[in-house]
Amino acid sequence: MSIEADFTNLHRLLVERYNLEELRTLCFQLSVPFDDLGGEGRQAKARELILWLRRRGRLGELSAQLALQELPTSGVASPALEPPPSSVLSSSARPPDTVDLAIVTAMPEELRPVLELIGGRERWQSFLLDGYVHYHGHFAFDSASLSVAACALWKYGGDPVTAEILRLKPLRPRLIAMTGICAGWESKGIHFGDVIVADRAFHAGEGRQTAPGFEPDVQTYQPPPRLMQWLRDFSTDQHWFEAMQTPRPHSLRYQAEWVLCRMAERNAPYPETAADWRKVKANRIDFPRVRQLLLDNGLIGEAGQLTARTLALLDELRRKNHGKLAPVRDPKQPAAHYGAFATTEAVVAAENPFLEHAQRVRKVRAIELEVASLFSAAAEIEVPAFAVKGVSDYGTPEKDDSFHAYAAEAAARWMYGFIGAYGRHLVRVS
Numbered sequence: 001m002s003i004e005a006d007f008t009n010l011h012r013l014l015v016e017r018y019n020l021e022e023l024r025t026l027c028f029q030l031s032v033p034f035d036d037l038g039g040e041g042r043q044a045k046a047r048e049l050i051l052w053l054r055r056r057g058r059l060g061e062l063s064a065q066l067a068l069q070e071l072p073t074s075g076v077a078s079p080a081l082e083p084p085p086s087s088v089l090s091s092s093a094r095p096p097d098t099v100d101l102a103i104v105t106a107m108p109e110e111l112r113p114v115l116e117l118i119g120g121r122e123r124w125q126s127f128l129l130d131g132y133v134h135y136h137g138h139f140a141f142d143s144a145s146l147s148v149a150a151c152a153l154w155k156y157g158g159d160p161v162t163a164e165i166l167r168l169k170p171l172r173p174r175l176i177a178m179t180g181i182c183a184g185w186e187s188k189g190i191h192f193g194d195v196i197v198a199d200r201a202f203h204a205g206e207g208r209q210t211a212p213g214f215e216p217d218v219q220t221y222q223p224p225p226r227l228m229q230w231l232r233d234f235s236t237d238q239h240w241f242e243a244m245q246t247p248r249p250h251s252l253r254y255q256a257e258w259v260l261c262r263m264a265e266r267n268a269p270y271p272e273t274a275a276d277w278r279k280v281k282a283n284r285i286d287f288p289r290v291r292q293l294l295l296d297n298g299l300i301g302e303a304g305q306l307t308a309r310t311l312a313l314l315d316e317l318r319r320k321n322h323g324k325l326a327p328v329r330d331p332k333q334p335a336a337h338y339g340a341f342a343t344t345e346a347v348v349a350a351e352n353p354f355l356e357h358a359q360r361v362r363k364v365r366a367i368e369l370e371v372a373s374l375f376s377a378a379a380e381i382e383v384p385a386f387a388v389k390g391v392s393d394y395g396t397p398e399k400d401d402s403f404h405a406y407a408a409e410a411a412a413r414w415m416y417g418f419i420g421a422y423g424r425h426l427v428r429v430s
Helices: 005-016 020-030 043-054 059-068 106-118 158-171 224-237 250-266 276-283 289-297 308-320 371-380 402-426
Strands: 101-105 125-129 132-140 146-152 175-184 193-202 207-209 214-216 336-343 364-368 386-395
Touching: 005 020, 005 043, 005 059, 020 043, 020 059, 020 132, 043 059, 043 224, 101 106, 101 158, 101 402, 106 146, 106 175, 106 402, 125 158, 132 289, 146 158, 146 402, 158 175, 158 371, 175 371, 175 402, 193 224, 193 364, 193 371, 193 402, 224 336, 224 402, 250 289, 250 308, 336 371, 364 386, 371 386, 386 402
Parallel strands: 101 146, 101 175, 175 386, 193 336, 336 364
Antiparallel strands: 125 132, 132 146, 175 364, 193 386, 207 214
């Protein structure tokens, strides 16, 4: 069958079987960024999905997914629904009999840096488990060569990660790892791009709602003691981040301080001239977001002028820089922290989000959506598991989305460094 015939057949199948929201779910399953696809409406999105996959040599995954979907049960056979061509299906492999390591991420953007660890998606073989797309590859180290399966959940959250752990059971993994992004507690010395290793996790919403208020019932989950010792021992490694490829962005805080310093030097709004705008671009300042942040915090007026509230902030910058008016620079490289993870049921964007959790579990350092469920489900199938996540925000209303890619790669790099150091022991993990 010709390429164009394959294209036409796949497009017809998508349009006939999926509405727009179901196409979005299909993209989650295939780790395709739905919002980045061009076109408007179901037919256009279906076309762009096929083109996106064809450019990357991944049409076999779509065909395999379609082959596993249940046909409409109207009682009448539908001749229009032809099976995908066998030549396309052949590019999706059978699941491996067993793997040494299974890596789970919540979102496609978190899976991407995992696949890049060994050269990108083309170095992995796709396969299906219960109709969900997974990837099989190998981590080759001096001390060991490990068979690895990796996937992104179809949707973030505790229930999807529990279902995925049970789905992985037939592969008999010796170890399960989760990487991705989380919110970190800024006042504990945690910066954007740092990674946090979970030494335990708890469901923040577990408890009883009574008339006087919520009564928490805290139960913590954690890696097995032997694995926890390895994780702690790896804290001495100072090289895990050296192979990172994602450029470190400036934090929104640094960018705001940079603009305020320029304004204070001139005692005038900034930027004003073409040269000013070139300098803004050269310093990678996202000025629209910075300006909105400064307005929201009352640090500049509508005309761009400094306010009285800014003077205290500028004095603090001079104190931190020994009399020089300059922004406080972000760390040059990520650091690793260890602590408890508060697993919530919804994304958090609140003032001081960690204070309530810290009253229940000492040393809470991260807020995210999956790790407590990961540890609980992994214990159910008797497979040790650990989690490391990169800090992309502080759980406050001022989200800094620019760190998503950097934080996701930092977590993947820490995991890869740890597996390189301890992978040879996986056979003895219990």
